[in-house]
Amino acid sequence: MQAHEIMISPVHKVKDSDLVRSVIEKFIEYRISGLPVVNDRNEVVAFVSDGDIMRYIGKHKDRVVDSFFYTFVIKGDQEEFEEREKRLLNLNVLEIAKKKVYKVDWNENVEDIAAILGNKQIKKVPVERNGVLAGIISRGDVIRNSFKALL
Numbered sequence: 001m002q003a004h005e006i007m008i009s010p011v012h013k014v015k016d017s018d019l020v021r022s023v024i025e026k027f028i029e030y031r032i033s034g035l036p037v038v039n040d041r042n043e044v045v046a047f048v049s050d051g052d053i054m055r056y057i058g059k060h061k062d063r064v065v066d067s068f069f070y071t072f073v074i075k076g077d078q079e080e081f082e083e084r085e086k087r088l089l090n091l092n093v094l095e096i097a098k099k100k101v102y103k104v105d106w107n108e109n110v111e112d113i114a115a116i117l118g119n120k121q122i123k124k125v126p127v128e129r130n131g132v133l134a135g136i137i138s139r140g141d142v143i144r145n146s147f148k149a150l151l
Contacts, residue, residue, distance in 0.1 A: 001145060002106070003113060003137060004134070005110075009136075011135055012030050013035055013036045013133060014037055014093055015038060016039050020048075020053070020093055021089040034047060034049035035048055036101070042132040043131060044126045045099070045101075046093070047097060047101045057084045103128050104137070105128060105129070106128065110145065113137055113142060117139050117142065123138060124136055
């Protein structure tokens with residue numbers, strides 16, 4: 001099997017000029033966790049995932065557990081969290097998206113795609129045909145299409 005035989009198309013995507021607000025709206029509407037980011041020529045320039053959003057809004061420092069400071073820190077963290085959420089919505093998608101994107105060609109073999117998804121520990125990979133976005137393949141797509149004839 002080749003990529004074009006199992007890929008999902010058309011692809012939900014965002015433009016490189018879109019705000020993160022648009023990304024989150026699509027995540028919610030389509031119940032997805034990642035989107036290719038394309039330019040005006042429909043070339044994949046980045047990939048944005050729910051993980052990118054978690055990294056932005058998450059707090060990465062040790063917490064004080066003393067009861068006096070605990071109340072203060074939790075309240076302060078909540079206010080900071082809400083501010084990070086608001087700031088995030090108005091950022092350009094390229095400010096949080098991954099610029100190094102693993103992509104596969106339209107004719108790529110499924111076992112090679114499985115290796116990329118597994119070895120690179122990614123959930124989805126855009127499919128290109130003649131340098132432009134043609135589809136997307138997830139881990140689930142590979143499993144469903146690889147094993148459906150055997151079950």
